[in-house]
Amino acid sequence: MSAGSVHRVSGPVLEVEGLEPGMLELVEIGEARLPGEVISLAGQYATVQVYAYTGGVRPGDAVVATGHPLRATLGPGLLGGVFDGMLRRLSGAPALLADGARLPTLDERREWSFTPTVEPGGRVEPGAVLGEVPETEAIAFRARVPHGVSGTLEWIAPAGSVTIEEPIARVAGVDVTLAERWPVRRPRPVAERLRADAPLSTGQRALDLFFPIARGGSAAVPGGFGTGKTVLLQQIAKWCDADVIVYVGCGERGNEMADVLEEMSRLEDPRTGRPLLDRTVLVANTSNMPVLAREASIYTGVTVAELYRDMGYETVLIADSTSRWAEALREVSSRTGELPAEEGYPAGLATALAAFYERAGRVRTLGGDDASVTILAAVSPPGGDMTEPVSAHTRRFVRCVWSLDPDLAYARHYPAVSWRDSSTRDAERVGEWHVARHEPGWAARRGRALRLLADADRLESIAQLVGATSLPDRERVTMLAGRLLREAVLQQSSLSANDAYCSAAKQEALLELALDLHDACAGVVERGVPIARIDELDLSPATRARDVAGPDDAAAVQAVAEQLRGEIWGLA
Numbered sequence: 188m189s190a191g192s193v194h195r196v197s198g199p200v201l202e203v204e205g206l207e208p209g210m211l212e213l214v215e216i217g218e219a220r221l222p223g224e225v226i227s228l229a230g231q232y233a234t235v236q237v238y239a240y241t242g243g244v245r246p247g248d249a250v251v252a253t254g255h256p257l258r259a260t261l262g263p264g265l266l267g268g269v270f271d272g273m274l275r276r277l278s279g280a281p282a283l284l285a286d287g288a289r290l291p292t293l294d295e296r297r298e299w300s301f302t303p304t305v306e307p308g309g310r311v312e313p314g315a316v317l318g319e320v321p322e323t324e325a326i327a328f329r330a331r332v333p334h335g336v337s338g339t340l341e342w343i344a345p346a347g348s349v350t351i352e353e354p355i356a357r358v359a360g361v362d363v364t365l366a367e368r369w370p371v372r373r374p375r376p377v378a379e380r381l382r383a384d385a386p387l388s389t390g391q392r393a394l395d396l397f398f399p400i401a402r403g404g405s406a407a408v409p410g411g412f413g414t415g416k417t418v419l420l421q422q423i424a425k426w427c428d429a430d431v432i433v434y435v436g437c438g439e440r441g442n443e444m445a446d447v448l449e450e451m452s453r454l455e456d457p458r459t460g461r462p463l464l465d466r467t468v469l470v471a472n473t474s475n476m477p478v479l480a481r482e483a484s485i486y487t488g489v490t491v492a493e494l495y496r497d498m499g500y501e502t503v504l505i506a507d508s509t510s511r512w513a514e515a516l517r518e519v520s521s522r523t524g525e526l527p528a529e530e531g532y533p534a535g536l537a538t539a540l541a542a543f544y545e546r547a548g549r550v551r552t553l554g555g556d557d558a559s560v561t562i563l564a565a566v567s568p569p570g571g572d573m574t575e576p577v578s579a580h581t582r583r584f585v586r587c588v589w590s591l592d593p594d595l596a597y598a599r600h601y602p603a604v605s606w607r608d609s610s611t612r613d614a615e616r617v618g619e620w621h622v623a624r625h626e627p628g629w630a631a632r633r634g635r636a637l638r639l640l641a642d643a644d645r646l647e648s649i650a651q652l653v654g655a656t657s658l659p660d661r662e663r664v665t666m667l668a669g670r671l672l673r674e675a676v677l678q679q680s681s682l683s684a685n686d687a688y689c690s691a692a693k694q695e696a697l698l699e700l701a702l703d704l705h706d707a708c709a710g711v712v713e714r715g716v717p718i719a720r721i722d723e724l725d726l727s728p729a730t731r732a733r734d735v736a737g738p739d740d741a742a743a744v745q746a747v748a749e750q751l752r753g754e755i756w757g758l759a
């Protein structure tokens with residue numbers, strides 16, 4: 188370990204002399220051993236970004252190099268926990284998170300009940316499962332041979348209690364423990380990257396039916412302030428069919444993280460009836476924490492997601508919001524004297540975003556499992572400007588864009604997912620996956636509904652100019668279908684007991700309801716029935732069906748469809 192001293196302090200950035208560290212090496216500053224990371228080296232000076240308050244740090248303070256990069260301690264006990272951006276456990280009420288109230292990542296005294304799953308004697312490679320501990324009731328923590336270790340499994344612990352730092356096995360002379368340290372900026376290795384085609388079910392119709400994401404895909408949720416990004420991502424955290432959720436919160440409002448934690452801790456996992464926290468890891472950055480812990484937090488979060496992926500689980504990383512994360516980058520770049528690029532962001536912004544989204548994917552793990560990390564991230568451009576650098580670069584690197592429309596949010600059409608500005612590159616693969624599952628109609632239904640929505644939008648803008656009554660009946664039927672799709676299918680309130688989550692069967696029933704009623708209306712109009720007669724019918728059961736039918740109750744929706752179809756055809 189080499190030692191040096193602080194030369195200059197500028198907010199979270201220090202200039203250090205007398206130290207010969209490597210790039211991205213972790214250093215510790217002063218008696219408090221504040222953690223910092225070397226971000227540039229020039230002559231006798233190293234520039235260090237500090238992941239803690241630098242109040243009180245002064246020139247001359249000692250700086251010690253640790254010999255390793257910024258890394259996180261990984262092991263059982265992460266699930267259900269709340270951590271800061273460097274994966275230090277946060278304790279106490281979230282609103283009171285002071286810098287002092289930090290514990291090590293994991294409880295080193297806690298006893299875990301270990302069950303070996305292999306016999307000693309054989310040869311093992313990195314990723315091979317050695318045994319497991321029940322981390323929570325929902326998830327077993329599978330202990331594996333760490334990266335870089337292979338050879339004869341000389342010894343394995345018998346079934347019984349272990350702490351995270353006690354050896355559970357010895358491989359070629361190396362002791363293996365449940366705890367492992369991993370440099371968070373480095374992706375955890377996999378055997379093979381696989382093509383992502385199975386959809387992640389989010390339980391949100393606007394996404395699953397229209398802009399689906401594959402497990403292992405990535406999605407950005409761009410939207411101005413108050414358009415519903417946080418609500419949408421939280422709905423997905425609650426309802427999506429992943430095994431493990433890692434939620435990285437960089438709140439925009441002061442108490443937002445406290446609200447998230449409060450809400451998450453109350454929630455039941457709809458699938459197991461157990462607390463949702465049993466399969467959730469929260470990484471919280473509140474506005475009173477050092478800005479740089481935020482910069483580290485998305486890498487820390489994705490590293491934790493990769494850890495559970497490597498055990499064979501389907502994992503989802505949610506980051507809300509990456510714009511707050513990018514501000515941390517900007518803060519640093521303004522202090523280092525580096526020439527800033529677009530709008531004050533460092534020149535490395537695009538590379539940093541690419542490296543982050545690159546870590547999403549469906550893979551074959553070193554242990555041979557098929558597993559995935561899906562990344563979902565909010566982008567909140569200042570003033571809703573979608574051309575600013577973070578939004579523009581993010582679009583290049585993600586597979587799905589779920590764009591939230593301020594006009595829809597203003598009209599209380601929730602979720603305000605725009606059918607015009609959203610897109611997905613996974614639709615074709617998901618369509619093929621549905622075909623393989625004997626649902627060949629999925630892609631056609633989606634295409635038809637999107638075309639109807641676009642046609643209805645176009646007709647509506649014409650109707651605003653010339654009046655709806657001057658449009659031909661056939662076109663007014665299209666407008667009616669657009670309204671049905673928007674109100675009966677796309678709208679989905681997070682507050683509705685029956686509809687906050689929607690099963691695949693109910694999703695399809697609702698979409699079919701809208702399309703069937705369109706067909707019926709078009710059919711009777713073709714037979715000469717004036718549209719005014721259709722307008723006299725009460726079609727409100729169609730728009731109420733989503734709230735009236737339970738989350739799995741496709742039959743109730745089908746009954747409404749049948750009744751209304753009968754009434755419409757009755758006009759002919």
Ligand SMILES: Nc1ncnc2c1ncn2[C@@H]1O[C@H](COP(=O)(O)OP(=O)(O)O)[C@@H](O)[C@H]1O
Nearest residue numbers: 411412413414415416417418601602680681682
């Ligand atoms: N799916 C939804 N269902 C019902 N209300 C919603 C929904 N999405 C957003 N809202 C409303 O919009 C408000 C702002 O949403 P929020 O997610 O905090 O916005 P953002 O994170 O984009 O700033 C919420 O407090 C809620 O009242």
Ligand SMILES: [Mg+2]
Nearest residue numbers: 416417418439
């Ligand atoms: Mg928000």
